[in-house]
Each structure stands twice: as C-alpha cells, then as structure tokens.
Amino acid sequence: MPVMVNGPDEARLRRAFLEEAEEIVQRLSESLAHMEESADRELVNEVFRLTHSLKSESALMGYQSLSRLAHAMEDVLGKVRSGSLSLGREALDLLTAGADRSAVMMADISRTGTEDGADVEDLVGSLAVLVGKESAPGAPAGPAAARTLASARGEPAFDAVELRRIEEARDRGESLVRLTVRVLPDEPMKFARAFLVFSNLEQVVNVIRAVPPMDGLPTRDEEYAETVFYLTAPPGDELLEGASRVDQIESTAVERIGFPGAAAGVDASVAAEGAGEGAPTEPQARPAEKSSIRVDTRKLDELWSFVAELVIHKAHISRLCDGVARGMEAAMIHEELLESADSLEKLSSGMQQAMRDTRMIPISIIFSKFPRLVRDLSRKLGKPVELALEGEDTEIDRSLVESLSDPLTHIIRNSVDHGLEFPEERVRLGKPEKGRITVSARRQGGTIVIELADDGRGLDTERIRRKGMDMGVPNASAMTEAQVRELVFLPGFSTKDVVTDVSGRGVGMDVVATRVRTDLRGDVELASEPGRGTRVILRLPLTLTIVNSLLLADQGQLYAVPLSDLDSTAKLPAADISLEDGAEVAPWMGEVIRVHSMSGLLGGDRPSRDEYFAVVLRHGDGRAFLIVDELMEEREIVIKPVDDLVNPLRLFSGVSILEDGRLVFILDTSFVRRDNF
Numbered sequence: 154m155p156v157m158v159n160g161p162d163e164a165r166l167r168r169a170f171l172e173e174a175e176e177i178v179q180r181l182s183e184s185l186a187h188m189e190e191s192a193d194r195e196l197v198n199e200v201f202r203l204t205h206s207l208k209s210e211s212a213l214m215g216y217q218s219l220s221r222l223a224h225a226m227e228d229v230l231g232k233v234r235s236g237s238l239s240l241g242r243e244a245l246d247l248l249t250a251g252a253d254r255s256a257v258m259m260a261d262i263s264r265t266g267t268e269d270g271a272d273v274e275d276l277v278g279s280l281a282v283l284v285g286k287e288s289a290p291g292a293p294a295g296p297a298a299a300r301t302l303a304s305a306r307g308e309p310a311f312d313a314v315e316l317r318r319i320e321e322a323r324d325r326g327e328s329l330v331r332l333t334v335r336v337l338p339d340e341p342m343k344f345a346r347a348f349l350v351f352s353n354l355e356q357v358v359n360v361i362r363a364v365p366p367m368d369g370l371p372t373r374d375e376e377y378a379e380t381v382f383y384l385t386a387p388p389g390d391e392l393l394e395g396a397s398r399v400d401q402i403e404s405t406a407v408e409r410i411g412f413p414g415a416a417a418g419v420d421a422s423v424a425a426e427g428a429g430e431g432a433p434t435e436p437q438a439r440p441a442e443k444s445s446i447r448v449d450t451r452k453l454d455e456l457w458s459f460v461a462e463l464v465i466h467k468a469h470i471s472r473l474c475d476g477v478a479r480g481m482e483a484a485m486i487h488e489e490l491l492e493s494a495d496s497l498e499k500l501s502s503g504m505q506q507a508m509r510d511t512r513m514i515p516i517s518i519i520f521s522k523f524p525r526l527v528r529d530l531s532r533k534l535g536k537p538v539e540l541a542l543e544g545e546d547t548e549i550d551r552s553l554v555e556s557l558s559d560p561l562t563h564i565i566r567n568s569v570d571h572g573l574e575f576p577e578e579r580v581r582l583g584k585p586e587k588g589r590i591t592v593s594a595r596r597q598g599g600t601i602v603i604e605l606a607d608d609g610r611g612l613d614t615e616r617i618r619r620k621g622m623d624m625g626v627p628n629a630s631a632m633t634e635a636q637v638r639e640l641v642f643l644p645g646f647s648t649k650d651v652v653t654d655v656s657g658r659g660v661g662m663d664v665v666a667t668r669v670r671t672d673l674r675g676d677v678e679l680a681s682e683p684g685r686g687t688r689v690i691l692r693l694p695l696t697l698t699i700v701n702s703l704l705l706a707d708q709g710q711l712y713a714v715p716l717s718d719l720d721s722t723a724k725l726p727a728a729d730i731s732l733e734d735g736a737e738v739a740p741w742m743g744e745v746i747r748v749h750s751m752s753g754l755l756g757g758d759r760p761s762r763d764e765y766f767a768v769v770l771r772h773g774d775g776r777a778f779l780i781v782d783e784l785m786e787e788r789e790i791v792i793k794p795v796d797d798l799v800n801p802l803r804l805f806s807g808v809s810i811l812e813d814g815r816l817v818f819i820l821d822t823s824f825v826r827r828d829n830f
Contacts, residue, residue, distance in 0.1 A: 164266075170214045171263055177207050178259065179521065182252045185245065186524035192233075192240045200248070201230040207255065209352050212367060219258050222273040225280035226251045228318075231359075232284055235321055247280055249525065311383075315361050322359060322385030323412055329361075332382040332393055333406040340401040343377040351382065353396035358386040448511045456507045462500055469493055505699065505789075512552070516594045516603075517545035519558055523565060523592060530569040536588060537576060538569060543593035549601050553693060556672055557603075560665040564605045564689050565590065567662065572609030572687050582684070584608065596695075600675075600717060603691040612638060612681040620646065635774055638679040642666035669693070670823050674715070674806050676772065700792055703768065704785040704817065707751035711817045712781070713790055713809065718822040720769040720776060722784055727763050739778055741769060747825075750780040754804055754824075772825040779820075792819060 181203045188196055208223035226248055232238035258271050311319065319329060334350050336343040351367045354360050361383045365376045386392060390407050397405040470493055473486055520542050531538040549557075573579075573588035580586055591606045614637045621629035621640045629640070640646060644663045669677045675693035694700060694717060702713035703722075729739045730748055737748040737759075746769075750759040765780040792807035795818070806821040 166214065167262070167266060170210060171259060174207060174210055174255075174259055177203050177210070178252055178255050179518070181207070182249070182256075182525060183521045185249050185252060186521075186528070188240065188245060189524070189528060194234075197230065197233055197240070201227065201234055204230060205355065209355065213348060213352075216258075216262065216268050218268050218271045218273045219255060219262075221277055222251055222254060222258075225273075225277040225284075228284050229280050231318070237321065238283070244283060247276070247283060251276055251280065311361065318359060318361055319385060319412060327359075327385040327387050328409045329412050330358075330382075330384050330386050330393065331408045331410050332384060332397070333408075334380045334382065334397060335403045335405070336378055336380075337401045337403045338378070342374065344374050346399055346401045347377040347380040349399045350380070350397055350402065353399070354382060354384060354393070357392045357396055358384050360384045452507065452511050456504065456511065459500060459504045459507060462496075463504075466493055466497055466500065509550075509695075509699070512550050513548035514551050514554065515545060516547045516549050516601075517542075518554060519561060520545050520592060520594075522558070523561075526562060526565060527569065527590065530566060534570060535575065536569060536573050537586060538573065539587050539589045541589065541591045543591065544595050547594040547596055547601065549594075549693070550695060550698075552698070553601075553673060556668055557693075560668045560677075560691070561592070561603070561605070563662065563664050565592070568605065568607040568609065568687070572607040572611075574610055597692075601693045601695060603693070604688060605691075606686060606688040608686040611683040611685055611687055612641075612679070613683075614638065614681075617641060638681065641679070642677070665689075670772075671821075674821070678774070698792060699789055700819070701787065702790050702819065703787050705751070705768070705779075705781040706783040706785055707781045711785075711811075711815055712751065713817050713819045714768060714770065714779075714822065715819070716787065718770055718772060718820075720771045723767050723769060723778070725765045725767040725778055725780065727761075727765065741776065741778070744776075747777040748780065749777055749824075751782075753780075754802070756802075770820075770822045770825050772822045775825040777825045790817060790819070795819075 181200060184196060184200045184203065188200065204223050204227045208220050208227055211217075211223060212220035229238065229244060229248065233240050233244065238244065254273065254276055258268050258273075261271065262268055322329070332354070334347060336346045340346055348367060351360065351363060364381045364383075384393075393407055394405070469489070473481075473489055473493070476486060523542065524540055527538050527540045530536075568590050569588075573590075574582070574584070576586045579588065589608045592603070593606075594601065594603045596602075614634055617640050618629055618632065618637050621632075621637070621643075624643070624646065626640060626643070629637075632640075641662045642665065646663070665677055669675045669691055673693055675691060678690040678692075679687065680690065681687040694715070700713075701716045703716060703719055705712045705714065723741075725739060725748070730737050731739070733745070738745045739748050748767075750765075753759050759780060766782065766784050767778045767780045768784070770777050770779050790809040790811075792809055795805050795808040797803075804821060804824070805818045807819045809817045809819065811817060
C-alpha cells in the first residue's frame with residue numbers, strides 16, 4: 154500500500170496519479186489498436202514510452218503490481234524495438250491484455266485507494282515467456298544456469314531476462330556499470346531522492362537492477378541511504394553524472410564492471426518457468442468514477458474574465474445600496490439598476506456558455522475503444538470487419554460519456570453478430586469479403602447525432618414480426634414496418650436461436666433504448682434496407698443540465714416541454730376530437746394522432762371547452778396533442794433529478810425551480826412513442 158503521505162495530501166496525489174495514468178492507458182490502448190494495422194518504428198517507440206511512464210508513475214505511488222506489469226510489458230517492447238522479437242499476434246494480444254488489466258487495476262485504485270487483490274502473475278509470467286522466446290540456440294536451461302553467472306566481484310545473480318538485456322547491450326557496444334548513490338544522512342525522504350535518480354537514469358540508459366529494488370515504496374526509508382544501480386550505458390560518464398544531479402544527494406560513484414561470463418548462454422525462458430501460454434481473458438473494467446477533468450486553459454481564462462466582470466457589477470450594486478441609504482433619487486437608482494440587470498443577464502449567459510464549454514470533451518474518448526472491440530469480435534466470430542470512425546472531434550457533455558459507452562457497445566456487437574454476413578455469404582452476394590461498420594458523430598442544432606451503420610443483411614422484419622407474435626405483443630401482425638423495427642427494443646427480445654457469449658439473451662437493444670430514451674432524454678431510430686445494411690441513429694441533447702423549454706400551465710401547476718420534443722403549438726377545437734379504439738384522437742397535418750390532456754395524464758378528467766390550447770409533442774416518429782390551460786414562454790431551465798415518490802407514473806424526467814421559487818416539472822415525452830403500439 155502507498156505509505157508516502159497521509160490524509161488530504163495522499164488523496165490529492167492519488168487523484169493526480171489517476172488523471173495521468175488513465176490518460177496514459179487510454180493512449181496505450183489506442184496505440185496498440187493502431188499497431189494491428191501498421192507497427193511502424195515510431196508507433197512502437199510511442200508505446201514503449203507510455204509503458205515506461207506508467208511503470209515509473211505507479212512505482213512512485215507505491216502500486217507495485219501495476220508497476221511490475223508495466224515493467225514486463227516494457228521488456229517485451231524493448232525487444233521489439235531492438236529487432237530481436239517480432240510483433241506478432243501473440244505479442245499484441247499480451248500487450249493489449251496488459252493494457253486492459255491496467256485499466257481494471259486503476260478502476261479499483263480509484264474506488265478503494267489500493268491495488269489489494271490485484272493478481273498480475275499470470276500476465277507477467279506470459280510476458281516473460283515471450284521475452285525469452287528468441288534466446289540463442291544451445292543455451293543452458295534452468296534457474297541454476299542463471300545463478301552461476303554472478304561475478305566474483307560481488308555482482309548480484311542476474312536472472313535470465315536481465316542477462317538477456319545485458320547481452321543485447323554488449324552487442325550494441327555498451328558497458329555494464331555499477332552506479333552507487335548516497336543520500337545525505339539528514340534527508341528525511343531518502344527513497345524519494347533515490348527514486349528521482351532512478352527515474353532520470355531510465356530516461357537515458359537501460360537500468361538492469363536497483364539494490365534495494367525500486368518496484369514500490371519501502372517499508373523502511375532508511376534502506377535507501379545508499380542505492381546501487383546496475384545499468385548498461387555507452388562510453389563516457391556525462392549521461393550518468395547528469396542523471397545523478399539531484400538535490401540532497403551526497404555522492405555518486407561510477408564503476409564499469411565486466412560482463413557476466415555466460416551472459417549470452419542462458420535461455421531467457423527460464424525466467425517464466427511454469428508460466429501459462431497465451432493471453433489471459435481480461436475482466437471488464439468498471440469505469441473509474443471521475444472527480445476531475447482537464448480543461449483547456451483558454452476556456453478557464455474566458456471564465457475568469459467573466460468572474461472579473463461579475464466583481465465589478467457586485468461593487469456597482471453595493472454602491473447603489475449605499476445610495477438608497479443616503480437618499481439617492483429613485484429615478485436615478487431605477488435607471489442604474491436596469492442597466493446593471495441588463496449587463497448581468499448578458500454576463501450570466503456568457504458564464505453559462507463558458508461553463509458548458511468546460512464540460513465538453515471530444516467523443517473520441519468513447520470511439521477510441523471501438524477498434525479493439527471490433528477486432529476481438531471479428532476474431533471470435535470469424536468475420537473480417539473494417540471499422541470507419543468519423544466526427545471524432547465532435548464534443549459532448551462529459552456527463553454523457555459513461556452512459557453512452559454501453560449502448561454503443563451493444564449496437565456494435567449486434568452489427569457484427571446479427572448484421573454482417575460471413576465472408577463466403579458476402580462473396581456469394583457480390584459484396585466485399587470484409588464487412589464494414591461506420592460510426593460517425595456530428596452536431597445538429599441543439600443535439601448530438603451519432604450514427605452506426607453496417608453493410609450487412611439488414612433487418613428481417615417478417616422474422617421480427619413472428620417473434621413479436623410469439624411473445625404476445627398486441628397487434629404485432631398488423632404493425633407497420635416502422636413499428637415492427639421498434640420491437641427489437643423490447644426487453645428480452647432476440648431473434649437468435651442459440652445463446653452465445655456475444656448475443657442471444659435479448660438484453661442488448663433493450664439497454665440501448667433504456668439508456669438513450671430514459672437516462673439520456675434522447676431518441677434512437679432504426680433504418681434498414683434488406684441486403685444493404687442497417688443504420689442506428691441516436692439523437693442526444695448537448696447537455697443534461699440545461700435545456701431550452703416551453704413553459705406550460707395547467708390547473709395552477711407549471712410544466713415544461715423541451716423544445717427538442719416539440720413540433721408546434723396549436724388551438725384544438727373540441728369538435729375535431731373523436732374516439733378511435735377507445736382513445737381520443739384528432740387530425741393533424743394529414744394524419745390522425747392521439748390527444749392527451751395534462752390533467753388526464755395525471756389521472757383526472759379533461760375539462761370541457763369549445764377550444765383548447767395544445768402543443769404537438771414528438772418522440773421519434775410518434776406525434777401527439779397535449780392539451781393544457783395556458784402556453785406561457787420559452788426559457789432555459791436548469792434540470793434537477795425528480796424523486797420517484799413524486800413521480801410514480803414516470804411522466805417527468807426532472808424538475809426545475811424558477812427564480813420566484815415555483816416548481817416546474819419537465820415532461821418526459823416517451824409516452825408519445827408508446828401510443829404507436
């Protein structure tokens with residue numbers, strides 16, 4: 154466990170570490186996904202630097218298991234960089250598994266503050282086996298061979314992996330060096346000083362071993378009063394002297410020592426004796442709870458300028474208050490107050506937009522996970538798939554990120570498993586052997602539109618209809634094509650006859666509908682063309698906290714309808730309302746749609762009038778009239794969550810409070826879609 158500091162300082166350091174490490178692991182996963190297509194030298198160097206940074210950062214914080222895992226990945230990448238190991242499927246699988254395991258461990262650290270219970274032995278062992286696969290032929294095997302190589306001068310018994318690294322350094326013309334570092338006796342944080350030297354050395358040379366080890370924080374800081382580093386370095390001491398220039402270091406001693414006599418003769422696979430083959434299956438990492446975000450300093454500067462103006466207006470209003478006390482003329486006070494109110498309105502709008510901008514992050518943070526997902530599904534199902542990502546710079550509110558990940562994952566899984574044909578079938582149909590999935594994002598007015606399309610077989614609406622009839626869905630046999638497509642969002646609905654670990658349980662698209670329509674107050678649409686493919690379109694609000702709405706009044710209570718869910722306002726004559734299948738309907742724009750009243754939705758009776766004020770609500774393809782007593786005004790409102798105790802019918806998606814203290818309930822228009830069934 155970390156023991157560096159206690160209390161608030163420890164929590165602050167851990168937050169800073171998690172911010173840095175999460176970004177490293179995200180970039181690591183993205184780079185590894187790109188290496189599937191082209192493992193050029195610069196990309197390999199980038200991945201090596203990322204794993205090195207992860208190793209150093211986690212070791213400094215005392216997370217030894219995470220540091221050991223990153224170190225093992227770094228060893229593999231070091232061999233790839235030197236050309237002694239080819240970057241094949243096995244290596245990529247193990248490195249990707251390492252990135253996944255790191256993400257799981259950081260999620261645990263975020264929740265508990267420790268990595269207790271983390272087991273990395275399987276992965277570290279598999280990576281060590283991989284490092285040892287390119288050993289020289291005829292090498293002696295077994296741990297005893299490695300132990301015999303300790304020199305008579307007191308060097309440690311280097312293990313097989315270390316010996317291999319020393320051998321490679323010798324082939325490059327480097328020397329084996331013993332660097333002894335002594336910390337000043339009165340320095341209270343000796344490990345921290347020694348670690349700074351270690352970190353500096355790792356940037357310029359290859360550190361083989363540190364004694365005492367640098368894998369984690371010590372139980373006794375005094376052990377690091379003197380630290381010995383075994384490393385390989387080119388001729389000259391300038392690099393080592395520069396790396397050792399750290400405050401509170403009393404002295405350093407550089408000795409170039411002889412190579413172990415049989416460094417080239419040990420099979421490095423002994424280091425992983427007993428390790429399993431292949432990449433272990435990774436558990437799904439639960440997302441770590443985010444307590445902070447990175448913000449462009451230009452956005453913060455803009456926000457700070459608004460705060461400065463706010464201070465000026467505060468002083469102005471304070472001066473007016475003093476003027477009232479001194480008997481200042483009412484007309485003058487009134488004029489200045491109007492001027493201040495106008496300025497504050499503009500200022501609050503600017504601050505609101507600036508705050509909204511600080512919450513916006515590129516959707517690429519979600520999209521970056523998809524290449525790996527598609528690669529794994531493609532391999533598991535035997536379907537070659539090409540993934541195209543578009544609009545990755547589109548910004549969304551950070552509150553949408555975690556809620557969007559699951560729905561998009563389910564849609565992609567459905568596309569690969571249900572939508573895309575197997576290669577032989579695609580060739581027979583005259584299609585390219587490799588299927589294609591396109592994921593795009595764009596901003597459209599006040600909404601974010603995310604579209605996922607495949608070029609597969611399309612939806613079999615007749616099969617969906619039959620499944621709906623088997624499940625007892627009312628009127629399934631008479632549904633339109635659009636209504637039939639909606640059946641795939643029903644809980645438990647699946648057309649798969651066999652349940653696999655990819656699909657068949659009927660929970661995928663149900664999750665999509667629930668998350669998007671209920672949790673995110675958005676909408677999801679399906680479009681399909683037989684033999685050509687399927688498109689899933691998600692429409693989401695820019696933010697979940699502030700929404701442009703139309704205020705309505707009914708029986709003394711205020712309600713609000715988001716403008717994105719509103720088609721128009723209307724006056725509805727009572728003579729136009731009729732009964733159809735027990736429900737009230739009325740004509741609108743060439744079709745007949747349901748008629749609701751606010752009082753009726755709450756269990757009361759619709760008032761009797763000759764003509765009604767109404768709004769036309771929309772939700773996806775559905776439309777409906779809503780009768781109210783009064784249409785008031787458009788305004789932006791701040792949404793707060795509403796408790797189920799006051800929302801038993803689930804009619805409202807939130808509540809807001811006006812400046813005069815009145816409550817406004819925000820209507821959830823998803824009941825409009827239910828009218829279609």
